[in-house]
Amino acid sequence: MIKWLTYGLEDMSAMDLYKVAYERIETFVVAQKRIYQEIDDVDPVARHILGYQDGELVAYARVFMDGDHVTFGRVLTAPEHRGEGLGRQLMAQIEAEIKRSFPGEPISIEAQVDKQHFYEKFGYQVEGDMFLFNSTPHLQMIKAALV
Numbered sequence: 001m002i003k004w005l006t007y008g009l010e011d012m013s014a015m016d017l018y019k020v021a022y023e024r025i026e027t028f029v030v031a032q033k034r035i036y037q038e039i040d041d042v043d044p045v046a047r048h049i050l051g052y053q054d055g056e057l058v059a060y061a062r063v064f065m066d067g068d069h070v071t072f073g074r075v076l077t078a079p080e081h082r083g084e085g086l087g088r089q090l091m092a093q094i095e096a097e098i099k100r101s102f103p104g105e106p107i108s109i110e111a112q113v114d115k116q117h118f119y120e121k122f123g124y125q126v127e128g129d130m131f132l133f134n135s136t137p138h139l140q141m142i143k144a145a146l147v
Helices: 014-031 086-101 113-120
Strands: 003-008 047-053 056-066 069-077 107-112 131-133 136-143
Touching: 003 086, 014 047, 014 056, 014 069, 047 086, 056 086, 069 086, 107 113, 113 136
Parallel strands: 069 107
Antiparallel strands: 003 047, 047 056, 056 069, 107 136, 131 136
């Protein structure tokens, strides 16, 4: 059973922050062989969604306003828990947080190209051409506002 928690950065414990930073760096920097500033200026203003199982961080994402739309990113499941349906559960948590904290705001995300079909399952549609973000091919994907 996954225990889902949502925090502002200021409400996260030091251990939560450590576990989030560890998993994000492992997933987006080490495993994907990308060198970039993983912890960034978005973290202080984002809503952080953490999924714990038996005290272990198994899923994470952050949600925030970006100009005239809401967005989310750093979506991950711990490698040893992939294929267990956590991605679907995490997306449900992300969209619940968007409804709660950003109702009526249009949604636009920058998705890694290889995740396109995953997001399409949740109603996201590609808008525009592929572009590089932190040396990785991405697509802009949009979805109507959630209310």
